[in-house]
Amino acid sequence: MTAATATVDAPRRTFTGSIKRSRRWALYSSYFFLILFAIFFLVPPYYQLVTATKTSEQISNQTTNPWLPALTASAEGLNPGGENASKASLAVKSNAGESWMPAALQGAWANVTQLMTTTDFPIYFRNTAIVTVLVVIVTMLIAVPAAFSLGRMRFWGSGILATGVFLTYLVPDSLLFIPLFKVVGGLGLLNSYWGLVLVYPTLSVPFCTWIMIGYFQSIPKELDEAALIDGANYLQMLFKIFIPVALPGVIAATIFAFTVSWAAFVYPMAFIYSSDQLVLTAGTITSLVKADVYQWGMIMTAALIAAAPPLVIYAFLMDYYIAGLTAGATKG
Amino acid sequence: MANVALRKVVKKYDRTEAVRGIDLDIADKEFIVLVGPSGCGKSTTLRMIAGLEEVTDGEIFIGGDLVNDVPPKDRDIAMVFQNYALYPHMTVFENMSFGLRLKKYPKPEIKSRVENAARILGITELLERRPRQLSGGQRQRVAMGRAIVRNPKVFLFDEPLSNLDAKLRVQMRTEIKKVHQTVKTTTVYVTHDQVEAMTLADRVVVMNAGVIEQLGTPQELYHSPRTRFVAGFIGSPAMNFVPCTLTEATGGGLSARLGAGLSFNIPASRTQRYKPFVGRELIFGLRPEHMIEVRGERRPDCQEFGVTVDVVEPMGMETMVFFLVDGTEVCARVNPAAAGQPGQQMRLVAELGNMHLIDPQTDAVI
Numbered sequence: 013m014t015a016a017t018a019t020v021d022a023p024r025r026t027f028t029g030s031i032k033r034s035r036r037w038a039l040y041s042s043y044f045f046l047i048l049f050a051i052f053f054l055v056p057p058y059y060q061l062v063t064a065t066k067t068s069e070q071i072s073n074q075t076t077n078p079w080l081p082a083l084t085a086s087a088e089g090l091n092p093g094g095e096n097a098s099k100a101s102l103a104v105k106s107n108a109g110e111s112w113m114p115a116a117l118q119g120a121w122a123n124v125t126q127l128m129t130t131t132d133f134p135i136y137f138r139n140t141a142i143v144t145v146l147v148v149i150v151t152m153l154i155a156v157p158a159a160f161s162l163g164r165m166r167f168w169g170s171g172i173l174a175t176g177v178f179l180t181y182l183v184p185d186s187l188l189f190i191p192l193f194k195v196v197g198g199l200g201l202l203n204s205y206w207g208l209v210l211v212y213p214t215l216s217v218p219f220c221t222w223i224m225i226g227y228f229q230s231i232p233k234e235l236d237e238a239a240l241i242d243g244a245n246y247l248q249m250l251f252k253i254f255i256p257v258a259l260p261g262v263i264a265a266t267i268f269a270f271t272v273s274w275a276a277f278v279y280p281m282a283f284i285y286s287s288d289q290l291v292l293t294a295g296t297i298t299s300l301v302k303a304d305v306y307q308w309g310m311i312m313t314a315a316l317i318a319a320a321p322p323l324v325i326y327a328f329l330m331d332y333y334i335a336g337l338t339a340g341a342t343k344g
Numbered sequence: 345m346a347n348v349a350l351r352k353v354v355k356k357y358d359r360t361e362a363v364r365g366i367d368l369d370i371a372d373k374e375f376i377v378l379v380g381p382s383g384c385g386k387s388t389t390l391r392m393i394a395g396l397e398e399v400t401d402g403e404i405f406i407g408g409d410l411v412n413d414v415p416p417k418d419r420d421i422a423m424v425f426q427n428y429a430l431y432p433h434m435t436v437f438e439n440m441s442f443g444l445r446l447k448k449y450p451k452p453e454i455k456s457r458v459e460n461a462a463r464i465l466g467i468t469e470l471l472e473r474r475p476r477q478l479s480g481g482q483r484q485r486v487a488m489g490r491a492i493v494r495n496p497k498v499f500l501f502d503e504p505l506s507n508l509d510a511k512l513r514v515q516m517r518t519e520i521k522k523v524h525q526t527v528k529t530t531t532v533y534v535t536h537d538q539v540e541a542m543t544l545a546d547r548v549v550v551m552n553a554g555v556i557e558q559l560g561t562p563q564e565l566y567h568s569p570r571t572r573f574v575a576g577f578i579g580s581p582a583m584n585f586v587p588c589t590l591t592e593a594t595g596g597g598l599s600a601r602l603g604a605g606l607s608f609n610i611p612a613s614r615t616q617r618y619k620p621f622v623g624r625e626l627i628f629g630l631r632p633e634h635m636i637e638v639r640g641e642r643r644p645d646c647q648e649f650g651v652t653v654d655v656v657e658p659m660g661m662e663t664m665v666f667f668l669v670d671g672t673e674v675c676a677r678v679n680p681a682a683a684g685q686p687g688q689q690m691r692l693v694a695e696l697g698n699m700h701l702i703d704p705q706t707d708a709v710i
Contacts, residue, residue: 232427232429234425234426234427234428234429235429235431237394237396237416237423237425238423238425238429238430238431238490239431239442240395240396240415240416240417241394241395241396241416241417241421241422241423242417242442242443242446242490242494243417243443243446243447244417244442244446245417248446252442253431256433257431257432257433259433
């Protein structure tokens with residue numbers, strides 16, 4: 013067989029695509045799935061927002077579309093709180109028909125004023141803020157040095173300890189709350205938000221430590237050697253080099269600790285029972301759900317207001333949550 | 345300013361012995377280069393001097409003081425790392441002054457020291473920038489600046505030029521030499537690049553497998569290597585090694601038979617030295633630059649021989665010619681105009697005054 017025949021016999025290579033085309037398809041499919049996910053995740057908050065603008069009467073009205081805001085003000089009144097109606101809501105009620113406010117805003121305003129004046133929502137909010145700030149402080153005070161020592165100061169058993177820290181995070185709070193109830197009770201902290209300040213770090217510290225171990229380990233080891241030679245001790249190294257360089261990790265951990273504390277539900281339900289000590293999650297449920305009566309308008313309003321601080325925190329801190337802060341430290 | 349001394353220094357990691365009892369005396373203001381292949385223990389030795397690695401056995405002295413248990417910050421040393429290790433969140437000024445600020449130096453002194461170092465290194469205009477805004481060469485200058493401002497007893501360099509491109513490496517090499525001539529501090533410099541070692545060092549320490557193979561000036565190492573390893577490691581391209589048999593020639597001289605067709609007459613000055621090895625299988629060593637094209641004039645201890653060119657590598661100012669001697673590839677460094685084509689016959693001259701004979705049993709140069 014000659015070389016010429018061999019060439020003819022060889023299977024011909026065909027090029028059916030191009031880099032440009034496959035990139036376009038990758039983009040199309042990315043957009044498709046991203047939009048799908050966005051819709052999936054935005055539907056519940058949307059429904060929450062719409063419901064928060066309605067009175068109980070409008071919510072229970074079967075003839076209107078529950079997915080759309082009310083177009084006309086409630087004829088019966090904007091008094092979802094029943095006999096506890098406040099002056100503010102009465103003022104809105106008396107002008108219901110001819111108010112300058114759109115119906116949806118009237119409903120929302122009524123829900124907010126009801127929530128603030130007829131329930132202990134402001135107390136829950138204050139308690140949650142106190143507990144969360146303290147938990148974030150406690151968490152960071154424990155997790156940052158723990159992560160630094162486990163991640164950077166090689167010592168016997170540090171690897172196993174680091175894994176152990178993470179494993180404790182995997183134990184769900186629904187399993188822990190009974191033994192913790194005994195602990196908190198033994199310390200005389202039942203029915204006090206100080207008990208929550210004590211137990212929330214059991215959830216936040218392990219995970220925050222784990223996140224920061226990863227961040228600290230990603231910092232080139234020459235950086236701490238350079239700091240050692242420059243005369244820094246371990247504390248100076250931590251505060252002057254590691255925390256600034258691993259700031260994205262510290263912020264991620266802070267956001268996590270904040271979220272854990274702000275949204276915790278099982279522990280406050282189990283440990284707190286008087287309304288002056290309750291926090292948002294448990295307080296909203298206990299005060300707005302009475303037997304089988306759900307005050308949906310106010311529940312949704314409470315949930316929206318409660319979601320605002322985490323949203324604000326995310327919005328502010330995300331600006332600093334930038335990867336690649338270590339750029340330039342070593343050869344890049 | 346200080347001298348550095350290592351006495352029987354050993355470093356073990358579990359069962360691996362990275363450094364096996366080395367002794368080294370570094371004089372005050374001397375520029376010493378530790379050179380060797382990867383894993384030879386040169387970086388470990390440097391890190392032990394720095395205090396970043398504990399010494400398993402032996403003693404290290406800086407300025408006459410035993411420093412085995414002294415933490416790095418109290419050794420009065422400064423180190424420049426291969427990957428710069430600049431603090432990314434600090435400006436160049438803050439990076440350079442970090443050590444001084446920790447030691448609570450007065451602000452005006454910090455400023456003047458940083459500015460002085462910046463002037464020496466030509467980075468005055470970069471003082472307000474952050475490391476990510478600098479090029480590789482500028483970052484390495486900042487790393488050197490950070491070392492200079494401390495005015496330490498000893499400078500330690502851990503392969504500082506390895507991350508730079510070839511052109512910048514040559515430029516920075518000169519910079520480092522200039523800095524040493526200006527600040528005159530005892531310097532220990534680690535590299536795997538023998539050209540860097542030769543160009544920078546007052547004395548070079550060639551390390552292999554955790555021990556010092558040879559310590560000497562660049563010229564000593566080049567002309568009088570003590571072992572086959574040093575002979576092969578120093579010089580680029582590397583020295584040619586061809587198995588040979590030492591025989592007694594007629595007239596009392598010696599000759600080295602390299603395979604069937606080639607035999608070199610040993611210079612008379614070496615006869616006494618090599619005589620005990622007559623009849624032995626040895627290794628003949630000659631650098632490529634000592635095999636050149638025939639230039640007409642007859643010089644002492646030179647011998648002409650013919651080869652068949654295998655591969656030709658033009659380098660511009662010179663050309664490498666590769667050929668086989670008894671199955672071993674040999675390289676000669678010739679004038680580009682004289683280089684033949686692959687497959688052609690060519691006449692070369694071996695400058696036998698520069699030859700070496702190596703005992704394959706001990707790998708020692710005879």
